[in-house]
Amino acid sequence: MNTPQSIGVVPIGDIPDMAPRVIAAHISACLNLEATVLKPIGTPSYALDKQRLQFDVGPILQNLESKPFKGVDKIIGVLSVDIFLPVFTHVFGEARQGGRVGLVSLFRLKKEPPGPDRLSPDVLQRAAKVALHELCHLYDLAHCENNPCLMHFSGSLEDLDLTPFNLCRYCTRFFKDALALPGRPLL
Amino acid sequence: MDKKMSIMIVDDESIVRESLYHWFERSGYRVDTAASGFEALEKLEEYPFDILFVDIKMPGMDGLELLKKVKSEYRDTIVIIITAYGSIESAIKAMKIGASDYLLKPFKPDYLSLVLEKVTQQKKLADEYNYLKGRLEKITRFDNIIGQSPPMKAIFELIPDIAASDASVLLTGETGTGKELIAKAIHAKSPRSHHPFIAINCGAVPDNLLESELFGHRKGAFTDAVFSRKGFLEVVAGGTLFLDEIGEISPKMQIDLLRVLEEKKITKVGSSEPLDVNFRLISATRRNLDEAITQGDFREDFYYRINVIRLHVPPLRKKMEDLALLVNHFLNKYSQETAKRVDRVSRGTLTLLKQYDWPGNVRELENAIERAVVLSRSRTLTPADFGFLSTTVSRKKGTSTLKEMERAYILETLGNCEWNITRAAKVLNINRVTLHKKIDRYGLRAEKQ
Numbered sequence: 350m351n352t353p354q355s356i357g358v359v360p361i362g363d364i365p366d367m368a369p370r371v372i373a374a375h376i377s378a379c380l381n382l383e384a385t386v387l388k389p390i391g392t393p394s395y396a397l398d399k400q401r402l403q404f405d406v407g408p409i410l411q412n413l414e415s416k417p418f419k420g421v422d423k424i425i426g427v428l429s430v431d432i433f434l435p436v437f438t439h440v441f442g443e444a445r446q447g448g449r450v451g452l453v454s455l456f457r458l459k460k461e462p463p464g465p466d467r468l469s470p471d472v473l474q475r476a477a478k479v480a481l482h483e484l485c486h487l488y489d490l491a492h493c494e495n496n497p498c499l500m501h502f503s504g505s506l507e508d509l510d511l512t513p514f515n516l517c518r519y520c521t522r523f524f525k526d527a528l529a530l531p532g533r534p535l536l
Numbered sequence: 537m538d539k540k541m542s543i544m545i546v547d548d549e550s551i552v553r554e555s556l557y558h559w560f561e562r563s564g565y566r567v568d569t570a571a572s573g574f575e576a577l578e579k580l581e582e583y584p585f586d587i588l589f590v591d592i593k594m595p596g597m598d599g600l601e602l603l604k605k606v607k608s609e610y611r612d613t614i615v616i617i618i619t620a621y622g623s624i625e626s627a628i629k630a631m632k633i634g635a636s637d638y639l640l641k642p643f644k645p646d647y648l649s650l651v652l653e654k655v656t657q658q659k660k661l662a663d664e665y666n667y668l669k670g671r672l673e674k675i676t677r678f679d680n681i682i683g684q685s686p687p688m689k690a691i692f693e694l695i696p697d698i699a700a701s702d703a704s705v706l707l708t709g710e711t712g713t714g715k716e717l718i719a720k721a722i723h724a725k726s727p728r729s730h731h732p733f734i735a736i737n738c739g740a741v742p743d744n745l746l747e748s749e750l751f752g753h754r755k756g757a758f759t760d761a762v763f764s765r766k767g768f769l770e771v772v773a774g775g776t777l778f779l780d781e782i783g784e785i786s787p788k789m790q791i792d793l794l795r796v797l798e799e800k801k802i803t804k805v806g807s808s809e810p811l812d813v814n815f816r817l818i819s820a821t822r823r824n825l826d827e828a829i830t831q832g833d834f835r836e837d838f839y840y841r842i843n844v845i846r847l848h849v850p851p852l853r854k855k856m857e858d859l860a861l862l863v864n865h866f867l868n869k870y871s872q873e874t875a876k877r878v879d880r881v882s883r884g885t886l887t888l889l890k891q892y893d894w895p896g897n898v899r900e901l902e903n904a905i906e907r908a909v910v911l912s913r914s915r916t917l918t919p920a921d922f923g924f925l926s927t928t929v930s931r932k933k934g935t936s937t938l939k940e941m942e943r944a945y946i947l948e949t950l951g952n953c954e955w956n957i958t959r960a961a962k963v964l965n966i967n968r969v970t971l972h973k974k975i976d977r978y979g980l981r982a983e984k985q
Binding site for chain 1: 618643649
């Protein structure tokens, strides 16, 4: 990849305007990638699990992967609904290694009670961290053992709050390698 | 977390397999999936996965049955049971069989992360334990001598007593039985262990050179003696001298060595000044020295000097109960050396290996395992990996190749000369060193020992 990478942030369903804008700003600021907020798309009702009353990330990713999204290299979808992987109770976000589309859900980023209403600065910060983390998965970065690294796995809000916005030096190197733009300033 | 851990997800539901596959992939693990217990066992045959996530309810072979099989055949593999049909009973049952943990679907992502961290720690501790156990075994066991058969146990029991004395030891047994290892073990357990252990194969060194090697020489003692040189009898200084194939040394050398053993003094080639020496002698032979004495090939007085303590090392075909142990030992050794994770042999392979009579004994077995490990493409050695053994066996029936004809002719000549190497070498018109090399290469042995 020798051309600058462009990231599209897609609001999915009913999302406060602030969330995708904050995420796009963090992508530009932290990863030095062009990020644009794209036109919103509808709630993925096809992915609703009626028993769990949650949205399965598998079909959502599949659906978004099939859409063209012209002019962007990677997509970060932002949802306010509760998302899950079949074995897990929930996930904050999801992306396939080296894939094109990542997701972040605002639903569980707020401490008690979970829900989509009102976005505090804490929630926006967490959403940005999850989005950056998932985006790095799209560039083939795996979870990192270093605690102070964006790619360290965060299973709880407490962990997520302790996670920094930046990558450790190893992951920074991997990310640069993935972009194949060694001269490009990062972080 | 150790990124090198390998994980297999065993679940009949593709969505579960996919979800976990991507999750583990994102965490940097080597990950694979299996849709059934049977497929999982097949994959385990091919690759040694560290952790298995197994769904308890699967058609055909259920998770508990798979768990039982995995624990009986691959003890070190960690199994974590996953189920949506969880109950305390099945959890207890799984844990009793050997599951490391139990997960109820759906679970929190951070719980899976914690479970992985826990089992990784367990594995790390188990690996450390196995490593230290191996180190301890290496220290306590008789350096690489493997065996649980009654004859080997008897040898192990004798070694400490023999080591404590300073008497000369004669080790008898066929080629490749591990005589030198036993000599080393005796040395290692003896008060001389801090001094050198020097091994010389008398059969492989020409007689005139052997004299110089053992006794050393002074500058100008013979045409090529440009410098003075210490002999092994001097260099060994307080240690143990191991003379392999002592039955092959010339009568003159027997006299020289007898004198050294009696007087504990040597005289370098080209010198007249005697030099005090201090060593313990351990000798080994595959010849029947009693017969050699009767035939006048071996000095009786020398024989009694070297044969204060006699230890016979049995051939591999007489201690087949050690075969599996030896196979595992060499398998570990060569899978580590070659960095190939070949750590199993199929039952059919063991049966095949037991049917072969191993004329080259443990050395031949070691070479066979090394060859099989190097060429194997799977973690399990199968009879196909030992195809070269059946070739060897089948060749015994007919003499079809030039090599086989050479082998047969050498064997016949050796038989005619009653395994007197010097005589046989003369008949074959080759030197003794070459004959020894051919004997080793073809794994030849005398019919009677």
